[in-house]
Amino acid sequence: MSVRPETALKAGGQPVSDAAYRQISELLFHEASLLSRHEYSTWLTLLAPDISYRMPLQTFQHRNQRRDYGKDPAWLDENYDSLKIRAEQLNNAASNSEAIPSFMRYFVTNILIEESENGFSVSSQVLLIRVRSNNPTPFFLSAQRSDLWIDSGNQLLLSDRAIHLDMPHIDSPTLAFFM
Amino acid sequence: MTAMERITPTDAASLVDTERGTVSRRLYVDEDLFELEMERIFTRTWVFIGLESEIPEPGDYVTRNMGTDPVIMVRDNDGKIGVFHNSCPHRGVMICQADQGHVKGFVCAYHGWSYHLDGSHAGAFHPEEFYRGGVPFDELGLHKVAQIDTYAGLVFATWNKELGPLIETITESSRWYLDLLLGRTPEGMEVLGPPQRWTAEQNWKIGGINFCGDGPHAPTLHSVIGPQIGESTEQFMAAMLGESPDVTISSGQNMLLNLLPGKETPFIGYPPDLVKLFKETLNADQINLLGRMMTNVCTLFPHLSLVQAPVRFSENEPPVNFLTLRVWQPVSATRTEVWNWFLVEKEASEEYKEAALKAGLRSFSAGGTFDQDDAEGWSATSRGLQGPIGRSLNLSFQTVVGWRDEVWEDFPGPGKTSPNMYTEMTEFEYLTEWKRWMGGEK
Numbered sequence: 001m002s003v004r005p006e007t008a009l010k011a012g013g014q015p016v017s018d019a020a021y022r023q024i025s026e027l028l029f030h031e032a033s034l035l036s037r038h039e040y041s042t043w044l045t046l047l048a049p050d051i052s053y054r055m056p057l058q059t060f061q062h063r064n065q066r067r068d069y070g071k072d073p074a075w076l077d078e079n080y081d082s083l084k085i086r087a088e089q090l091n092n093a094a095s096n097s098e099a100i101p102s103f104m105r106y107f108v109t110n111i112l113i114e115e116s117e118n119g120f121s122v123s124s125q126v127l128l129i130r131v132r133s134n135n136p137t138p139f140f141l142s143a144q145r146s147d148l149w150i151d152s153g154n155q156l157l158l159s160d161r162a163i164h165l166d167m168p169h170i171d172s173p174t175l176a177f178f179m
Numbered sequence: 180m181t182a183m184e185r186i187t188p189t190d191a192a193s194l195v196d197t198e199r200g201t202v203s204r205r206l207y208v209d210e211d212l213f214e215l216e217m218e219r220i221f222t223r224t225w226v227f228i229g230l231e232s233e234i235p236e237p238g239d240y241v242t243r244n245m246g247t248d249p250v251i252m253v254r255d256n257d258g259k260i261g262v263f264h265n266s267c268p269h270r271g272v273m274i275c276q277a278d279q280g281h282v283k284g285f286v287c288a289y290h291g292w293s294y295h296l297d298g299s300h301a302g303a304f305h306p307e308e309f310y311r312g313g314v315p316f317d318e319l320g321l322h323k324v325a326q327i328d329t330y331a332g333l334v335f336a337t338w339n340k341e342l343g344p345l346i347e348t349i350t351e352s353s354r355w356y357l358d359l360l361l362g363r364t365p366e367g368m369e370v371l372g373p374p375q376r377w378t379a380e381q382n383w384k385i386g387g388i389n390f391c392g393d394g395p396h397a398p399t400l401h402s403v404i405g406p407q408i409g410e411s412t413e414q415f416m417a418a419m420l421g422e423s424p425d426v427t428i429s430s431g432q433n434m435l436l437n438l439l440p441g442k443e444t445p446f447i448g449y450p451p452d453l454v455k456l457f458k459e460t461l462n463a464d465q466i467n468l469l470g471r472m473m474t475n476v477c478t479l480f481p482h483l484s485l486v487q488a489p490v491r492f493s494e495n496e497p498p499v500n501f502l503t504l505r506v507w508q509p510v511s512a513t514r515t516e517v518w519n520w521f522l523v524e525k526e527a528s529e530e531y532k533e534a535a536l537k538a539g540l541r542s543f544s545a546g547g548t549f550d551q552d553d554a555e556g557w558s559a560t561s562r563g564l565q566g567p568i569g570r571s572l573n574l575s576f577q578t579v580v581g582w583r584d585e586v587w588e589d590f591p592g593p594g595k596t597s598p599n600m601y602t603e604m605t606e607f608e609y610l611t612e613w614k615r616w617m618g619g620e621k
Contacts, residue, residue, distance in 0.1 A: 174550065
């Protein structure tokens with residue numbers, strides 16, 4: 001919705017251990033590396049089967065004239081099955097959107113972590129730089145992500161991600177990538 | 180010298196050769212032609228502005244464009260919808276710079292001139308004596324469009340006083356087909372939120388032409404995603420190869436229908452309670468057609484398109500129909516902003532509304548799996564036509580030469596129906612309509 005969370009986490013929350021902070025930070029960096037290399041099959045192994053992956057849509061609004069309409073407008077609203085179909089499409093050379101793969105770089109910063117019941121709430125900021133074959137000018141997209149990573153017993157799995165873009169009107173013809 | 184002076188109506192008309200089925204590639208890249216289109220088309224036709232359900236209460240507004248002119252669509256205190264040029268009559272500052280909002284009246288941020296919701300002048304910030312009687316405030320309301328009209332909750336406006344009422348453009352014949360999408364239940368459709376807006380590196384007509392009925396691109400450009408999210412590969416291919424007519428539903432208004440073979444179960448992707456309402460609302464021929472409709476894409480000249488299809492993104496879930504409505508908002512000869520809304524029946528359950536929205540987001544949207552394939556194809560068109568040689572050549576719609584005399588005589592609906600989706604007839608009819616407006620016939 002239009003009100004953007006400053007952070008997913010409450011100020012003054014219990015800090016996680018240094019080891020946990022390092023483990024989760026490196027997990028996010030690992031994920032960014034997979035996405036920048038289009039390693040989508042491996043990326044899917046990081047996702048919980050019941051994942052909710054949303055990219056809410058925001059609008060420019062005057063402070064004194066605010067009005068929202070529609071229920072949770074979004075750019076993307078995905079589950080595991082739809083993400084898998086997207087991943088397969090992006091990896092298929094017969095599919096036009098990424099037949100010539102884009103160059104992509106993900107910068108993940110401002111990581112805040114809080115322990116939750118069966119895992120970790122993780123807030124991070126992401127800057128994506130993407131260069132498509134049809135447009136050599138780099139496309140920049142920044143966002144804040146609010147994640148829930150759950151402990152599945154032998155690894156942490158991404159169970160919930162909300163991606164709050166800093167761009168109400170997207171200056172690109174496709175969203176043929178993940179964030 | 181303006182574009183109007185540089186390009187005569189005869190020059191413009193010569194760019195579409197209706198006999199040979201060829202079109203100058205300048206239509207996709209020429210900035211002079213673009214400037215002329217803004218004048219000859221977007222100040223003279225009916226232009227889609229938005230949906231009534233986007234501004235349900237008095238004081239609700241959204242900001243839109245008519246061609247390259249910004250406008251405000253607002254509901255006034257009597258519930259009436261107004262459309263005004265979005266700039267202050269004083270010094271031209273945009274009155275509303277947000278995407279949407281709610282106001283009691285409009286106030287210009289620059290010098291404080293204010294306006295009622297019906298656009299009339301309300302006051303100036305400074306006392307009247309300050310202006311010494313020289314300013315004709317009564318005449319300085321927000322600049323109004325000449326006409327506003329609606330069909331099925333869609334709001335259209337025009338700057339053209341001479342243009343006939345909307346029913347002469349979106350005719351009874353058009354409505355026979357469009358009601359299959361927009362008027363199939365007693366209460367009609369509602370919008371599911373504000374439009375997605377994204378930029379595409381293409382001329383504004385390319386998408387509109389594609390949505391008129393580019394049947395041949397579906398089994399090639401969408402060969403990976405198409406069969407995967409349809410009801411089944413077999414049904415997708417059956418619809419592609421089966422009875423899938425191109426229909427010119429009125430002048431400049433074109434549609435492609437992918438019809439399932441008669442032996443298939445009708446109304447794929449609709450819940451039974453909605454099907455019951457369809458049967459109460461539409462006539463027998465319309466019901467028969469809607470029941471067999473796998474995909475319906477259409478474009479209403481100049482830049483409004485709709486697409487509906489049943490899709491599923493999980494083997495464990497039934498297919499669900501989405502309905503996307505979009506405009507191809509002109510920015511320049513090679514840049515277009517796509518504005519994309521999702522609609523659903525007002526009577527549908529909350530669960531179905533949510534499912535229909537997700538189905539649309541996943542197929543035809545900024546993140547849509549179909550749009551991704553199309554967008555790169557269309558961007559590559561702009562790249563391919565950059566140079567002087569590219570502009571000197573023609574686009575081929577010559578398939579029409581072999582099909583123009585073939586008509587599906589007993590098709591159970593009005594308009595001109597070509598027998599399959601490979602004819603290119605509807606796409607070329609759109610370009611013929613462009614020629615009518617640009618070449619001086621309209």
